Amino acid sequence: MTPPLAVDIDGTLTDEDRAVYPPVLPVLREWDAPVVLATGKALPYPVALCEFAGVERTVVAENGGVAFVHATDDLLFLGDREAAQNVVDEYVETGHELGWGSHDLVNRWRETEVAVSREAPLEPLQRIAADHGLEVVDTGFAYHVKSPDVSKGRALEAVAERLDRDPTDFVAVGDSINDVSTFEVAGRSFAVANADEPARETADEVLDAAYGEGFLEAVERVR
Numbered sequence: 001m002t003p004p005l006a007v008d009i010d011g012t013l014t015d016e017d018r019a020v021y022p023p024v025l026p027v028l029r030e031w032d033a034p035v036v037l038a039t040g041k042a043l044p045y046p047v048a049l050c051e052f053a054g055v056e057r058t059v060v061a062e063n064g065g066v067a068f069v070h071a072t073d074d075l076l077f078l079g080d081r082e083a084a085q086n087v088v089d090e091y092v093e094t095g096h097e098l099g100w101g102s103h104d105l106v107n108r109w110r111e112t113e114v115a116v117s118r119e120a121p122l123e124p125l126q127r128i129a130a131d132h133g134l135e136v137v138d139t140g141f142a143y144h145v146k147s148p149d150v151s152k153g154r155a156l157e158a159v160a161e162r163l164d165r166d167p168t169d170f171v172a173v174g175d176s177i178n179d180v181s182t183f184e185v186a187g188r189s190f191a192v193a194n195a196d197e198p199a200r201e202t203a204d205e206v207l208d209a210a211y212g213e214g215f216l217e218a219v220e221r222v223r
């Protein structure tokens with residue numbers, strides 16, 4: 001029986017240059033069980049990836065702050081951006097920048113958290129976030145200012161319920177600390193070889209291959 005997948009995007013379906021690794025696309029499209037793309041990026045990014053890949057739009061975005069389930073037409077908001085925006089406003093008032101240029105396409109469509117470039121100073125961001133009861137998660141791609149109550153894992157539980165699946169039916173594949181909660185909820189989890197320490201420690205198995213090749217290795221192990 002083919003298991004449903006909960007798959008991270010950046011660092012897992014991509015190559016080392018953050019571009020989607022083409023061989024993963026037919027695997028996602030032909031997978032004969034639900035595929036949930038679970039990312040720290042804003043909702044339009046995983047939705048567009050599903051559209052262009054021919055995969056049903058079942059996505060977790062913003063580290064679990066937003067989720068969309070095409071099968072039930074549910075759009076879920078599991079986080080509240082205002083608190084994160086207050087942190088970032090204070091951060092900017094103290095003279096720092098988010099680091100995404102004047103149009104900021106990284107945050108333009110976010111609704112429940114705010115992402116800051118890893119080029120920006122982390123310590124003041126962490127201090128201000130803590131003052132507001134929020135956390136900063138470093139995914140290796142960006143610093144995410146978010147509520148500790150929001151996670152990809154909790155969003156996967158909400159999505160699984162709408163798909164009438166048990167979260168432990170899922171196989172999860174990821175590369176970073178923001179995938180740890182997904183690994184804890186899924187029945188079986190894989191960290192790609194390029195994964196950070198928290199992801200490697202939490203995953204059931206660490207793959208030999210990195211990035212998109214790692215994802216392909218994982219699906220071969222579970223087919």
Ligand SMILES: O=C(O)COP(=O)(O)O
Nearest residue numbers: 009010039040139141142
């Ligand atoms: O956008 C990020 O920071 C990370 O994205 P990911 O969760 O798809 O790896």
Ligand SMILES: [Mg+2]
Nearest residue numbers: 008010011175
């Ligand atoms: Mg990732």
